[in-house]
Amino acid sequence: MATTEECRAALEKLSQNMQSAEGDVRTAASLDRSVSCWITDLDVTFAGRMTGGRIVVRDTLQGPPREKAQIRLTMTGDDLVALVAGELHFAKAWGSGRVKLEAGLRDLFHLRKLL
Template sequence: MATVESVRAGLEALVASMDDLDPDTRRKIPDRALSAYFTDLDTAFAGRLQSGSLVDVVEIDPAARKDAHLRLALDSDTFLSIVEGRLDFAHAWGHGKVRVDARIRDIWELRKFL
């Protein structure tokens, strides 16, 4: 099991990787509020996709996740494996390692960026 600090570092790496996306790709990412609940840590973070960047990432009370358009639930090791490129998000989702709670349209629009 990873730590909250390693999850924060993973989130920072995710923010940095999104900032490196080419401008055409960034324009295609829809603006949405998102949250991630780390089941093994009982910790949640929230942020916003805005203009192709992940911004305003903060730790939140897990109960406050309901306000996000896109809600993820996964364990910390799975998250870090995805961020580090050792595990494909779609594979993890398809095998039940990541739970996604969102409108189908949001999932459809965001599927190529997750």
């Protein structure tokens, strides 16, 4: 099982990947939105902001998200690490229910370019 530190490192790696993206992916990554990522097996939520083409984690909280972020992810720590490492395909994980993504319709439209 992935640790809280490994999950935070995976989010940092995802942020770095977003920042170095080009074209439509870079445009999608440039959204300015609140973000939460609830790691269910650790019962930890990383809360922050997607801004400037990267994800900035501001808080690590025990339990599920306390506030409704504009972009909400839910998954296990192992799935987060595997997604960022390229070992798990987002669409397949989302389709099977291993990963949940909640956002407004307009944001989902933009985020599909990241996936």
